[in-house]
Amino acid sequence: MSSHDEWRIAFAKQALADLLAREKLLEHPEVPDCQQLHFLQMACEKLCKAYLCGQGVDPQTLQSSHAYISRPLPIIARQQFAQEARKVHPDRSWVIKAVRSLARKIELLAPAVNDAGRQPANCEYPWAGPDGKVRAPAEHNFGLDLLHEKAGRHLLKVLYMAAEELTAAPLA
Amino acid sequence: MNRTKEAIAQRLAEAHYAIEPGIELIIQLLASPEREADPKETIKLLEVNNDTTADGIHPVFFGPHAASGIVYPSVIIEVTPDEYEQIQRDSAKLPNGWRLGHEWARPASAGHQ
Numbered sequence: 305m306s307s308h309d310e311w312r313i314a315f316a317k318q319a320l321a322d323l324l325a326r327e328k329l330l331e332h333p334e335v336p337d338c339q340q341l342h343f344l345q346m347a348c349e350k351l352c353k354a355y356l357c358g359q360g361v362d363p364q365t366l367q368s369s370h371a372y373i374s375r376p377l378p379i380i381a382r383q384q385f386a387q388e389a390r391k392v393h394p395d396r397s398w399v400i401k402a403v404r405s406l407a408r409k410i411e412l413l414a415p416a417v418n419d420a421g422r423q424p425a426n427c428e429y430p431w432a433g434p435d436g437k438v439r440a441p442a443e444h445n446f447g448l449d450l451l452h453e454k455a456g457r458h459l460l461k462v463l464y465m466a467a468e469e470l471t472a473a474p475l476a
Numbered sequence: 477m478n479r480t481k482e483a484i485a486q487r488l489a490e491a492h493y494a495i496e497p498g499i500e501l502i503i504q505l506l507a508s509p510e511r512e513a514d515p516k517e518t519i520k521l522l523e524v525n526n527d528t529t530a531d532g533i534h535p536v537f538f539g540p541h542a543a544s545g546i547v548y549p550s551v552i553i554e555v556t557p558d559e560y561e562q563i564q565r566d567s568a569k570l571p572n573g574w575r576l577g578h579e580w581a582r583p584a585s586a587g588h589q
Contacts, residue, residue, distance in 0.1 A: 308537075358537030358551065359518075360572040375528060378496075379536045379552050386491035387544040400496050404527060469539075 402455030498527035
């Protein structure tokens with residue numbers, strides 16, 4: 305049977321691959337925004353699932369849900385801050401609050417997560433808006449730009465550091 | 477630096493309080509005494525957070541981070557105050573037979589929301 309560590313590392317490697325694909329897409333401004341956001345959402349989801357693999361968890365049951373970003377991601381970011389410095393500066397508390405908000409926005413990019421139908425916009429499939437008009441993700445402005453979002457760059461740093469840390473060393 | 481599991485759990489709890497003012501309370505979770513005696517057994521913190529969402533108990537697992545002195549693996553479970561009340565009523569909601577242990581109070585220097 306595969307160990308939790310093997311699953312963690314495999315999820316983290318796929319997260320890194322998704323982040324790399326996102327970077328490549330960003331080099332081509334003609335590609336609609338939804339494509340790089342799709343890879344961002346998938347990277348976050350896989351990274352979070354990597355951290356959810358552990359004692360008492362069947363990694364295969366994690367595969368089926370897309371709603372695993374908004375809670376674990378701020379915890380992962382916070383742990384990194386706790387590891388970074390022996391003395392944590394309380395004035396950085398705004399970062400975690402902003403990461404929470406961003407994590408929820410990213411989670412909602414998956415078509416299966418739609419806030420009970422209130423947020424149908426997603427990166428993959430067309431949806432019908434409240435006015436009945438059908439919208440395509442390729443033409444939609446998601447209003448999510450990590451370079452300009454509050455804490456967006458912190459979040460990217462967290463994603464890369466966490467994925468690289470996991471692929472470099474197992475849990476125990 | 478004190479590298480006992482207790483000391484490192486306290487350090488993690490204090491860092492989390494300092495970083496996130498929405499945390500109301502942090503409780504250390506305990507496995508069986510035999511497991512807790514094992515140096516590889518994780519530090520387990522249950523964090524009651526007003527800013528999180530109520531969507532079940534999902535432990536997040538971290539490896540040790542020797543460079544920062546966190547020499548034990550750790551697990552963080554974040555719950556809302558309502559979810560914590562449910563756990564207090566029925567600790568079987570916690571996974572792996574874990575039970576509620578010591579409460580780490582918010583240090584005065586960490587501020588509050």
